[in-house]
Amino acid sequence: MAGHSRANLPPLSLHVPEPRFRPGDAVDFNGFDVPPAGAARRPDTGDAPADFHELSYGLVRVLDDEGHAVGPWDPKLSPDLLRRMLRSMVLLRAFDERMFRAQRQGKTSFYMKARGEEAVAVAAAYALDADDMCFPSYRQQGLLIARGCSLVDMMNQIYSNTGDKLGGKQLPIMYSEKRFGFFSISGNLTTQYPQAVGWAMASAAKGDNRIAAVWCGEGSTAEGDFHSACTFAAVYRAPVIMNVVNNQWAISSFSGFAGAEATTFAARAIGYGIAGLRVDGNDALAVYAATMWAAERARLNQGSTLIELFTYRAEGHSTSDDPTQYRSAEESGAWPLGDPVVRLKDHLIALGEWSEEQHAEQDKACAEEVRAAQKAAEANGILGHGLHQPLDSLFDGVFEEMPWHLQEQRQQMLDEEEASGRPWARK
């Protein structure tokens, strides 16, 4: 024991973080420090991770308030690519809207939107090669849409219908699309982080040139797997891009409960010896440029990059969530980094490559495309309308070959259904 008396010390106090705005509070982001677009330095991909302090605490931004692309991170994309990115983001938003409504109509059990975070997934998808492997969380459906996955296939999964190639075994939105380099989504948070690092290590060990990218939310960085993955990534210089989508909210918990009061999520990279970038997640060009930079770093065997994508979860966590219970309703509208779709649209208009009329037309076209897809998907059934898979298929795929105990349970189930006389007992 130290030789001093504790009589004169104040009692300890436990700090429990509290978000700035709760329901009913007026929202004022005036104190919010938004670094100007173009201000962040663009380092060489080979630079030592220890030199990324300022980039880990700053914010890489390309699009300024007038919609101009400025600074060293401007990826100088062709208008055609910009338009394709914008279209993917608009299509994603239309898809989300429609599927959210489908859940409300009882056509499926569950949905999760990515509103406000469209750039995070879509711009990254355009910066990666089509055969780079993505390990998404549940809010990167934009990867699938940008990579050209059929909306009908996605909806079939959401409806767990006869067209669902996962056979109705997975909760809606837990897609698996190997063809599109989209790893099977798990409900368990951040488990995909070390898996992505492992995939990248395997690619390196085999002398391949494909890289891996992985996403989690800022809330899930508190999981132990995040730490394990960062350690592995650093130790083996794995060709992996580790994205942290900091949308400020983990269901009802604000980012302070993941440690955001004390540091940034990009800054965690410094301790691991990984290059860390903090990026305006609502700036599609910044997301694209950072992803491209990190991909180049990975491809050149220079190691992994941790990218914090600073954004805002504009809607509820899921169809089961009501955000008005824990945050101010004004917050989303007042978010200082704006709306990623609007910002990219304004950029294209500023370039003279787009117009409000074209945009409105595209909105309509995307809504129509989604509507048509929905019609096609619903022809395969919706969740509420009985079973769409043979009962005994529930035993398929536990193992490569079905062992006796599963065969026995399957037979018992079929016999019981047969005996019950219920009409849906069919093989």
Add this chain to the structure above:
Amino acid sequence: MGGEEAMTAGTQPETARMTMIQAINSALDVVMARDPDVLVMGEDVGYFGGVFRATAGLQAKYGKTRVFDTPITETGIIGVAIGMGAYGLRPVPEIQFADYIYPALDQLVSEAARLRYRSAGEFTAPITVRSPFGGGIFGGQTHSQSPEGIFTHVSGIKTVIPSTPYDAKGLLIAAIEDNDPVLFFEPKRIYNGPFNGHWDRPASNWSQHPGGAVPTGYYKVELGKAAVVREGEGVTVLCYGTMVHVVANTVADMGVDAEIIDLRTLVPLDIDTIEASVKKTGRCMIVHEATRTGGYGAELSALVQERCFYHLEAPIERVTGFDTPYPHSLEWAYFPGPVRIGQALKKIMKDA
């Protein structure tokens, strides 16, 4: 010893006397030489060759990208292995002691076990997790546990436990080549020799045991097949790992005509061999080191009761570790040794 695949007609494979450690090392060597996608990883498995020497020499032979040391993070080791499996490799991660597998539970239970099912076969986890397990070595609470029951409860994982060097090699090769995730628990008490349960007598080694004769080349012992270690008419004893030898010795000492079945694979279980045996003997005893409540013995007991009820002449007996953490100084009071197995045999045979 059944399921010997590579012992083709007319040719006797070259065999050597091996300890279980040497057999495991040989299995890894043989399968790595055959399949460039097999890769070994874990704490201290690389340069050093493993704390039990199971991976000795492999890094020198196959290089650092196929045999490498990892950071001390079990969830990282298994998570990374799953990712490598998804890429197309066939990783063989090691967890240094089964007592330390718990940080990786989420990756094993939520990911490895479910990946094929949840992706409808798009992605699989063809990993084999090797881990020394079991007590009898004064390992105390965290170097003695037998957590197999935790994993046999998980659908989508296979659980394998060898009891001889021959089986260890053949089962390990089969496990690595299996496309499902396999937990391969190695009874470390019998790494260097069979153990008859008499801790106060001199230790024996594998040089005299028939299971210590191991083919030097490739062969497999099929997963899901038990071995009848001793045929008998009086009682069926179901066991695995170290307990196979303790049971065999106790049965011999007592002169009981027991049929001893070494399960070898817990999931999928060789139910036919068990059922046929218990229907013949009318009695069933189950022996494992793991704690009793919710242990794998409970599943075995239930299966035997369901399938052999009308043939049973006595209640099914379970001899297991007690429902306590594994103690240090009181190890031999905890361990289901000859005394407790003997008493249970007497009890189950009293009306015979």
